Amino acid sequence: MDFSALPTTAFIHPDGKNRDAIATLLHQVIDLLVETMTQATNRSPLPEPLVLKDRIRNLPQKSIDLEQLLEETHAQIIHSMNAAHPGYIGHMDSIPTTLSVLSDLLVAALNNNMLSVEMSPVFSRLETLVLQQIAQLFGLGAQANGVLVSGGSLANLQALIVARNIAFDSLENGIMHGQKPVFLVSEVAHTSFQKAAMVMGLGTKAAIPVKTNSNSQIDIDDLQVKLAQAKAAGQHPFAIVATAGTTVTGSIDPIVAMYNIAKTHQLWFHVDAAYGGAIILSERYRHQLSGIELADSVTFNPQKWLYVAKTCAIVMFRNFDLLQHHFRVLAPYMHDHDGWPNLGEFTVQGTRHPDILKLWLSLQHIGRDGYSAIIDHNYALTTTFTNAVKARSFLALASEPQMNLVCFRAQPTALPLDQWDSWNHGLQTWLLEKGNTFLSLPIYRGQRWLKAVLLNPFTTTDHIHRVFEHIDSYYTSHQG
Amino acid sequence: MDFSALPTTAFIHPDGKNRDAIATLLHQVIDLLVETMTQATNRSPLPEPLVLKDRIRNLPQKSIDLEQLLEETHAQIIHSMNAAHPGYIGHMDSIPTTLSVLSDLLVAALNNNMLSVEMSPVFSRLETLVLQQIAQLFGLGAQANGVLVSGGSLANLQALIVARNIAFDSLENGIMHGQKPVFLVSEVAHTSFQKAAMVMGLGTKAAIPVKTNSNSQIDIDDLQVKLAQAKAAGQHPFAIVATAGTTVTGSIDPIVAMYNIAKTHQLWFHVDAAYGGAIILSERYRHQLSGIELADSVTFNPQKWLYVAKTCAIVMFRNFDLLQHHFRVLAPYMHDHDGWPNLGEFTVQGTRHPDILKLWLSLQHIGRDGYSAIIDHNYALTTTFTNAVKARSFLALASEPQMNLVCFRAQPTALPLDQWDSWNHGLQTWLLEKGNTFLSLPIYRGQRWLKAVLLNPFTTTDHIHRVFEHIDSYYTSHQG
Numbered sequence: 001m002d003f004s005a006l007p008t009t010a011f012i013h014p015d016g017k018n019r020d021a022i023a024t025l026l027h028q029v030i031d032l033l034v035e036t037m038t039q040a041t042n043r044s045p046l047p048e049p050l051v052l053k054d055r056i057r058n059l060p061q062k063s064i065d066l067e068q069l070l071e072e073t074h075a076q077i078i079h080s081m082n083a084a085h086p087g088y089i090g091h092m093d094s095i096p097t098t099l100s101v102l103s104d105l106l107v108a109a110l111n112n113n114m115l116s117v118e119m120s121p122v123f124s125r126l127e128t129l130v131l132q133q134i135a136q137l138f139g140l141g142a143q144a145n146g147v148l149v150s151g152g153s154l155a156n157l158q159a160l161i162v163a164r165n166i167a168f169d170s171l172e173n174g175i176m177h178g179q180k181p182v183f184l185v186s187e188v189a190h191t192s193f194q195k196a197a198m199v200m201g202l203g204t205k206a207a208i209p210v211k212t213n214s215n216s217q218i219d220i221d222d223l224q225v226k227l228a229q230a231k232a233a234g235q236h237p238f239a240i241v242a243t244a245g246t247t248v249t250g251s252i253d254p255i256v257a258m259y260n261i262a263k264t265h266q267l268w269f270h271v272d273a274a275y276g277g278a279i280i281l282s283e284r285y286r287h288q289l290s291g292i293e294l295a296d297s298v299t300f301n302p303q304k305w306l307y308v309a310k311t312c313a314i315v316m317f318r319n320f321d322l323l324q325h326h327f328r329v330l331a332p333y334m335h336d337h338d339g340w341p342n343l344g345e346f347t348v349q350g351t352r353h354p355d356i357l358k359l360w361l362s363l364q365h366i367g368r369d370g371y372s373a374i375i376d377h378n379y380a381l382t383t384t385f386t387n388a389v390k391a392r393s394f395l396a397l398a399s400e401p402q403m404n405l406v407c408f409r410a411q412p413t414a415l416p417l418d419q420w421d422s423w424n425h426g427l428q429t430w431l432l433e434k435g436n437t438f439l440s441l442p443i444y445r446g447q448r449w450l451k452a453v454l455l456n457p458f459t460t461t462d463h464i465h466r467v468f469e470h471i472d473s474y475y476t477s478h479q480g
Numbered sequence: 481m482d483f484s485a486l487p488t489t490a491f492i493h494p495d496g497k498n499r500d501a502i503a504t505l506l507h508q509v510i511d512l513l514v515e516t517m518t519q520a521t522n523r524s525p526l527p528e529p530l531v532l533k534d535r536i537r538n539l540p541q542k543s544i545d546l547e548q549l550l551e552e553t554h555a556q557i558i559h560s561m562n563a564a565h566p567g568y569i570g571h572m573d574s575i576p577t578t579l580s581v582l583s584d585l586l587v588a589a590l591n592n593n594m595l596s597v598e599m600s601p602v603f604s605r606l607e608t609l610v611l612q613q614i615a616q617l618f619g620l621g622a623q624a625n626g627v628l629v630s631g632g633s634l635a636n637l638q639a640l641i642v643a644r645n646i647a648f649d650s651l652e653n654g655i656m657h658g659q660k661p662v663f664l665v666s667e668v669a670h671t672s673f674q675k676a677a678m679v680m681g682l683g684t685k686a687a688i689p690v691k692t693n694s695n696s697q698i699d700i701d702d703l704q705v706k707l708a709q710a711k712a713a714g715q716h717p718f719a720i721v722a723t724a725g726t727t728v729t730g731s732i733d734p735i736v737a738m739y740n741i742a743k744t745h746q747l748w749f750h751v752d753a754a755y756g757g758a759i760i761l762s763e764r765y766r767h768q769l770s771g772i773e774l775a776d777s778v779t780f781n782p783q784k785w786l787y788v789a790k791t792c793a794i795v796m797f798r799n800f801d802l803l804q805h806h807f808r809v810l811a812p813y814m815h816d817h818d819g820w821p822n823l824g825e826f827t828v829q830g831t832r833h834p835d836i837l838k839l840w841l842s843l844q845h846i847g848r849d850g851y852s853a854i855i856d857h858n859y860a861l862t863t864t865f866t867n868a869v870k871a872r873s874f875l876a877l878a879s880e881p882q883m884n885l886v887c888f889r890a891q892p893t894a895l896p897l898d899q900w901d902s903w904n905h906g907l908q909t910w911l912l913e914k915g916n917t918f919l920s921l922p923i924y925r926g927q928r929w930l931k932a933v934l935l936n937p938f939t940t941t942d943h944i945h946r947v948f949e950h951i952d953s954y955y956t957s958h959q960g
Contacts, residue, residue, distance in 0.1 A: 001857035016518030038496030150630035174683030201681035203654030377481035
């Protein structure tokens with residue numbers, strides 16, 4: 001074709017004809033990346049957003065100059081969420097491993113497709129082998145395996161689809177007239193369960209919320225009650241979901257007790273360990289996941305506490321073969337490859353980005369010992385943080401931390417109750433502006449709380465002491 | 481924490497303490513990328529796979545040496561699907577734009593999250609602004625907008641979920657007992673429609689297949705018949721789906737005629753232009769999409785014919801506000817931001833990779849003129865390829881190409897009919913081994929065909945002439 005219509009670096013010429021220009025551009029972008037990411041501490045954890053409306057021109061007719069594009073990209077970078085900052089402790093988002101960043105570069109250049117083995121001959125096989133290892137790590141047994149999906153919501157969705165298809169034999173014919181399918185899940189579980197219920201045609205109300213105790217864990221008595229009520233109302237429960245690491249407080253449901261109820265009633269048992277699954281790598285804390293090895297399916301997101309760049313989420317099945325008859329929809333344009341599955345037939349997605357390289361390289365580079373050291377450090381910081389909350393009578397914990405999340409709020413008793421939410425909001429803004437610290441501000445049990453996620457390996461005890469100095473100074477200066 | 485437990489380059493230190501080691505590693509990986517990708521032509525379009533079983537050790541306790549990991553990654557690269565090769569003309573997978581590769585690098589380092597505006601302050605806004613522009617480009621009107629999703633299957637799924645929720649008011653309560661929801665779609669449409677029907681609890685059979693004519697386009701008469709049959713059987717059709725660019729032959733359904741039927745029956749009208757949507761950028765060929773501006777929803781995947789690295793898929797809605805009441809499930813841990821939507825509430829996914837930067841940068845860098853030039857080149861090659869098929873009496877076309885796909889097969893009349901499939905399979909292998917050309921081998925109308933997707937900008941008329949020389953030599957030497 002007439003390449004004069006294209007900028008020189010539009011593509012990497014497969015013959016190397018633009019090799020010098022490409023090498024120059026790529027090294028230039030690496031310099032930009034190194035410059036910005038090694039100075040993350042110099043920017044706010046949550047910078048002011050860029051006003052894009054005036055900057056984003058309409059789709060241009062002619063190529064826009066590369067220097068201009070890199071300049072604009074630079075501005076976008078320095079105004080983005082700055083999760084690498086040690087004061088970014090507000091969400092389950094963190095600095096990524098170096099090798100996961102490099103993997104995404106290489107994977108983008110290769111542009112393989114997890115849809116089929118033919119389109120990703122190495123990565124499809126790698127995913128199947130590595131996820132089998134991870135399923136073993138969770139103790140899910142010899143028949144277990146999993147797939148990577150683009151985010152935890154898809155993992156939870158797929159687990160429930162398989163559970164539903166098995167319970168109602170619904171792959172081909174759908175849910176026939178009869179009892180309404182429902183499942184039971186913590187009232188503080190992730191919203192992806194309501195969304196999954198909606199997607200699956202059951203409606204959000206089919207995700208029956210079970211009450212939690214003062215520690216945000218499912219109340220087993222209420223689980224029994226809700227199960228009985230559903231049956232009495234003519235509904236058909238098909239699954240129970242335990243959460244290992246709730247979004248707001250990082251709490252872990254009583255996994256074994258819930259498993260026992262599930263099995264008594266012949267229900268599918270899913271554990272959403274999207275966040276908490278990582279502690280399987282810590283000798284010291286993995287006992288908290290005890291019982292997860294009994295699950296029929298498990299969600300686990302290395303994109304969270306294993307620091308793999310987003311997205312990287314796993315759904316595992318104790319008996320992966322079930323997907324063959326209760327999930328798989330065949331694509332006529334794909335072939336079998338010596339027993340290696342075409343993964344597009346085993347996920348809700350078809351075409352999918354190869355997330356396996358960054359997971360595999362991160363695990364190899366950090367190692368189990370490395371992850372264990374980080375997780376133990378996160379727990380130690382959590383203790384420091386929690387003790388600092390408890391040492392202040394004007395602060396209250398939402399629940400006793402079981403992971404590296406501390407959810408708390410101030411109770412400024414000098415002020416009327418209806419002003420506490422906005423007071424805490426003010427404190428959050430103060431911490432960001434004066435203390436270079438970002439805490440998030442979830443609604444929990446009808447009130448605003450402050451949430452700290454002690455995930456960043458570069459956050460230190462000193463940071464935490466400074467956070468509480470700022471909390472104290474805000475409290476002193478803002479008592480109404 | 482005690483960083484001695486971690487390799488030096490585990491993370492990019494936000495203070496720059498490991499800046500030199502990081503810079504060295506990153507530039508080393510760029511060299512690896514430049515070396516491998518500028519020599520794509522020296523490898524087979526589809527190399528022999530790596531035997532991974534012996535190479536993939538179990539999750540290591542200690543960090544594995546970086547040099548060893550890069551060596552292994554190098555081996556994985558050179559054994560991966562080599563879509564950059566000008567002889568890779570087998571699937572809708574191609575060489576990615578340079579800027580989309582670099583975007584994925586930067587985006588991974590930033591690790592922002594499209595779940596909420598707070599977690600991706602720049603990219604969330606950019607996505608909303610740019611997709612509005614793209615919706616305008618398709619003529620979808622002032623109320624139109626879209627979201628990016630991780631692959632076209634999710635785009636088609638989301639369009640049908642919205643259609644179903646509107647038709648059955650099913651967001652909260654699901655599909656109540658009553659008439660079974662069904663939708664109508666081409667018998668040769670993408671399998672994601674059957675999968676969507678399964679996911680949505682309707683069962684794969686709810687995707688009612690409509691017959692196609694000899695050109696792989698929906699037969700309007702059969703669409704009317706199937707619609708009447710469904711109603712007579714007590715089913716409740718809620719949507720009609722047109723395909724603009726079928727997977728096997730790149731055919732375009734009669735969009736306007738289908739729209740008219742949809743509106744007569746008050747059905748949702750979705751156009752799956754995952755592949756074909758790109759020609760909206762070609763002044764010369766965009767007329768083939770005429771009528772797409774009437775759709776209620778459109779799927780369009782820049783990851784295909786716009787050469788954006790995977791994944792990058794769009795679902796657009798002519799009235800985006802409908803998602804507010806018929807799709808959105810609120811997350812209590814997120815805030816509003818001056819009217820910018822938290823995109824996690826507007827997709828099936830929650831956490832999502834920012835795919836918008838690579839889309840935006842590719843559009844800016846290539847420009848409309850650049851894309852138009854590539855698309856016109858692809859069409860010219862298609863004509864050359866199609867004429868070469870027609871010039872050979874032993875070759876037959878599956879349908880007259882409307883895009884840059886040519887689906888054809890040999891009819892070696894000297895052999896019995898039941899050997900033709902394996903003969904064509906043999907020809908495909910021959911072309912890969914002798915001609916460095918990868919064609920895929922779909923099943924279509926019950927037979928094996930050869931499929932050429934003339935997508936790679938570096939494929940030339942010369943390549944095509946050589947392909948037919950190899951076809952001729954195989955035919956001469958393999959007539960039984």
